[in-house]
Amino acid sequence: MTSLSTQLLVLGGGATGLGIAWDACLRGLKVVLVEQGDIGQGTSGRYHGLLHSGGRYVVSDPVSARDCAAENAILRRLASHTIEDTGGFFAAAPGDPPAFADLWLEGCRHAGVPATEISATEACRREPLLNPRLQRVFAVQDASLDSFDLLHALVRAIRSAGGQVWLRHRVDGLLREGDRVSGAIVRPSGSTDTRTVHAEMVVNATGPWARETARLAGLDIPMALGKGAMVAMATRLVNTVVNRLKPPADGDIIVPVGTVAVLGTTDVPVDRPTDLHIDPWEIDLLLAEAEILIPDISHHRPLRAWAGIRPLFRPARAAGETRQMPRAHLILDHAAADGTPGMISVIGGKLTTYRLMAEQTMDEVCRQLHVQAACRTMDAPLERPADARYFTLPARLEALERAGRHQQQPEVICECESVTREQILHALESADTTDLDDVRRDLRLGMGPCQAGFCAYRAAALAESRAGAGSTWLEAFLEERWRGTRPLAWGTELRQMDLTRRIYLELMAVRPATEAP
């Protein structure tokens, strides 16, 4: 068992935790962050890809709306390489409550969310697949934000500032010194060798796991978990974020993300952070709602479905529908709330406001640690990686074309997403890569229309020496891709799934990992 001391220990490697660790680095604190899985494996990597303009919340939650509007402008400045400025529409479809539009516009004015009305004709000119019978349309400053790129930029920033980010470390227990939480015992996954981290302050930013984490210190956080299912359509049906102009409801948004369009979301109360099962009705509902905005959508192919868990603070009086609970975040100081100093939990919030949450959390941490340091994240841009070679599809295509002109055609391993052999070999060099799913999150390997049907073999072959004898990288990757297509198993998608099954089970004679010798 090894032991180490730090000023701040952050639990959770989502946007919240990484944002806090980065903020702490900039304030000069010594930081260790531990994440149980890979970067973006929790809620931050399982969202619809929207950088909120704030428009969604102007009526139901004006505080959140105002925060979103402000942070939207800040993130565009700080992390422009992770954002695609798609713009957004709020569109009232035929049958949507007509009075809501005026109420909403009033809310935008109050919350400082810029919104400009455009005609339905103009909206359809910009987005030809939209329903031509929309009642009213407003243009807002929504954008598409790649959370993987953002999280990776934060990890790089933290590490280059001297902070530590440990992936695949689980928290086994929290250390106590009297009443005080004084650190944690963490364990690398698959290992029995624990590490003790002593810290002056522990921040619990474990999202949907926050309640379980707090329980390790004997504390209870009143929380509710809301599962949201999303569907990625195989093509980018719109170039603009399209929101339904009505009170927040299931299936009220379409976000263009890279090569796909994401339909979001449902909101189903669940008991555990791992309850990610998607019911057929959720898919049917998302497609039916999207059909109101894009009448032709049934002719397009749904590609993949996934679910994320929203961690929501539930005050004692609120019960029932998770959709109605406030989206605003809460910074819970356990010294004040439970008489247990040394730990702060951060609950709720949105990816769009991660920086603000981090600022407020670190203000509290610094107050308690008597550190005089102001927040500097607003003036510290997150650097675009020097090898920004593959972060957007146009960039990849351009790189391929450039290489082709110099007679050095790179070998393309994943044709759907233009991932090359060199990129994969490079990703395999990283110590943070422990399976092909990690490579996928880094490079979008296998995320296109064939869902790894072809590249899984090629990539597993490239990883052969890295994975080592007895590895089941191929089997695990295929299973992971299969999971996300199952909720959409009909029509073209089912044909694709059957093709994958035939290639790997019949042509390649691959057998389940458990049967491997």
Next chain:
Amino acid sequence: MKRVLVIGAGLTGLFAAAMAARRGAEVTLVTDGRGGLELSHGCIDLLTPPLSPETFGHLLPAHPYRRAGLERIREAMDLFREFLTEQGLTYFGSLEHNLALPSAAGGIRDTGLAPLAQATGALADAGTFHLASLAHFRDFSAAFAAQRLRQRGLPVGGVVELALPNLPPGRDLYATDLARLFDDREWREETIRSWRSPLTGIQRLGVPAVLGLTGAEAARTSAEEQLGVRLFEIPTLPPSVPGLRLERALRRTAQAAGAHLIEGAHATGLVEAASIGRVTGVVYVSAGGPRPQRAEAVILATGGALHGGLVFRSHGAVQESVFDLPVEHASERGGWTAESLFASQPYSRFGVIIGDDFRPVGPDGQPLFENLFAAGGLLGGCDRTAEGSRQGIDLVSAYCAVEEALT
């Protein structure tokens, strides 16, 4: 001469067309797409564990093999081998014993009949073997296959990477690109010559199955002589060359026997009100517009979920795509697939139900049309992937459907 119409140009449709034409029928084959053989390893998977009175008895009564009976299974295989031998593509194996062949992912593939080029790699054969990758060819990795075969205790001697001199510039190569190059005798001989020294001392070598589309067997044997190495082929990621060789051979057999092929034509069933209990034929759509094609017997060989014979709808319906025949299926979409890719999949057991005469039947078990027969992937009652019976069912059901149609 009986007029027979076959819909579909996969293994089932081509074999049915060839057999019917050989038996003197006037055969027209209408196909929308290419057929599934470019996805195939080119072998005939019959059943794992192999067919025997015992394993046969364990099959469900609705299984196409049970409809056919063991004797017709044997007859179908004999006829298939006869056709292929004529085309210079000899198939080895038997009903009773499966061949165990190495796969490109280092798995062990059990199959009933395999073309000579693959059968030479049967793992039961004594002695070690080497595996070779081809430079810049992504769809076959000798190192990956070897690593995983060794884990299974197989005597893989070593791995070599062979160069391909004089590659034309262009995009990344597929198996079919290489096969076309190997069909060029000059290119092939120069390439094989360059392999001589890296292969010194090797007795038996597995290579990706790309050694030509048209003259593959001759190319392989002449390479064996040139190199002094026993060469066997392992199928790659699709497009899969051994499947395409099989496709080519069956097309030639069918066409030589007088079958007429209409490609790129989407077919819709035609049932005239006057012809009670019989189908009239199909209406197919091609460049010239829709045309009726009449026949005395129609054999549906349109495939299952993958090839469009069965269409799965989001509201839980599964439709047969030409005559809208009833399809046995579960109507809860959530239960169509299993949690694991490697498990048996409920959707793959859905399909058209037939009687012993290979006529599709209704819920009452009675034939729907006197002159309509079904074969291949659209038949329900079994998971071909899980039981390793895909091509066997295709051939046997095509055989039986043709026999019944010509009676």
